[in-house]
Amino acid sequence: MTTEPVRSSDQLIERAIAIASESRRKTIAVAAAQDVDVIGAVSQAEADGFLRGILAGDKEAIQRLAGEQQIPIDRLEIIDERDVDRAAHTAVRLASEGNADAIMKGFLPTSALLKTVLDKQYRLRGKNTLSHCAVLDIPGYHKLLNFTDGGMIVRPDWEQKLQILENAMSVARALGLSPVKVAISAAVNERTEKVTHTLSDVDFIVPRASEQFDDIRIQAPLSFDVATSEKAAAACGVKGPVVADADIFLVDSIEECNIICKSLIQFAEAVFAGVIVGARVPVSLVSRTDTVKNKKASLALACVLSDYYMRTNLRDDGGY
């Protein structure tokens, strides 16, 4: 299989299709699948040829929703389970027993699904906290940029940030990136007591990450513009291995990540692929406001990531 790095959302989808044709389609188990956007996304990815879907949920509702929107579901397996909580357990059990490669959120709160994913009986917990990666394809930037964490931890301390980084590193490696260039975000470009997190970023995270990962180039602190733009870096006089070339943008608060990403999706036509990382299988979620392309890219990312877990035995060893 090709090991060229994935640099765009189109390449991400192509990679998922290549994995499906060179080994096998990945299977995604949907928890409480009675959600029209989820059914549509899975059906589309199935038609695109990179995914097999198992829908655990209210069969009658699933069929009705699909019928109303004329979504083809005859090739998707449905496990009838009306109770939302039990549907979540069904989907998670499929992954736990090796019958699904990834889990997808349907019509239930994210927190309810994640609680089930972390249920010890399923042995899907990794050693790290769960975190969200938002992989953005921003027109005008020459590669994908992984913003993390904009979904799980409100204000991570430095140890949590290191775990969030480790989770994001697995995504970067799954995308075939080497070296992986990591910028730790700040409002300033130098370590200063006035911005306290720059102290722990520089003193604690950078040395530990450098020691832990052979393939990392990490720089802190870097503002978004300097991390992604030659022009900005030159004007600000900042040099270094990550400047204007970041693969991962590790941020300091859930708000920072979420809001910057959404501004790029809203006004810069960025394509977005999101995934929750940290368990032994990827957990995928799409929202109603995602475009068709975003949903497809998110499912492709889950496939590429689960393939990486499989190839590197992380799925069994519980590395992540």
Add this chain to the structure above:
Amino acid sequence: MATDMVVPEVHSFEQLIARAKERTSSSRPKAALAVPSAPEWLQAFDRAVKEKLVEPVVVGDETLFRKMTAASGIELGNAEVIDINQPDAAFVTAAQIAARGEVDLIIKGRGSMVDFLKLLLREETLFKVRGRLISHIAVMKPERYPKLLFLTDAGVVPWPDLETKLALVNNVAGFAAAAGVDSPRIAMLAAVEAIYLQMPVTTEAAVLAKMSDRGQIKGALVDGPLSFDVAVDTVAAYSKGITNSEVAGQADAMVAPNIETAIGVYRAMALYGRAEVGGLLFGGRVPVALANRWDSVASRFHSIVLAVLAATN
């Protein structure tokens, strides 16, 4: 769906420029460029002078200034120059003459924002107005949004507390009105729309929204917590069930929960959102036009226009 949006009469930088020209047709504000450095600032300043928006004053090293203008072929020849070759002293002098009413706005030339603020806020400058917050306000016109977006605070306050957020709201409402956007719809940005007790950003946003409901915030409609997409996209607002908000889907202004967020959005829009931008400090004795170090001449000219609008209100 975007047709549902309330678009104020003033919704572009062209209109802001036209408005500034109207205000300055009879008497022009004096603008002090403190410590000239980037040629882009000189060009933007030169344009503002030529378009009769400001009377130029330069505070800095006169020899250096003359050399720069000669090299770049910029006129600015009639500018009054206060010759101070030490940059810190020049900033302090600019703040002092502004506090004395001798100039109406400042343009911040070279140097870091943090150092500049420290000098500006020194007791002896009398630049700070007692009881008023000085905050940074960015104005953006993303190509894909039909109106201007005011964003705060990308320059001064790292993590505003609730009281400071109220001051940020009042400042951005005051400046928006000066720019021609009355009663702006202000979104308190968050990662979510629901209120979670473990997310202080959401509880603080809700307090300000309720204060606005109760008429305790004048000259603005405030709602929150709102995520970015819900704030600017009526479809997103509708699909997240936020249907009875005056702000959701059509925000004129945004208060970010922290400086990293505001800076990230401001610069992301300038770099990747094909947005026209400008920025200023508001709330001191006089407004201060500011720029990112890599900003174009056009963006810097916008910043001067914003400061003119604030100074002439």
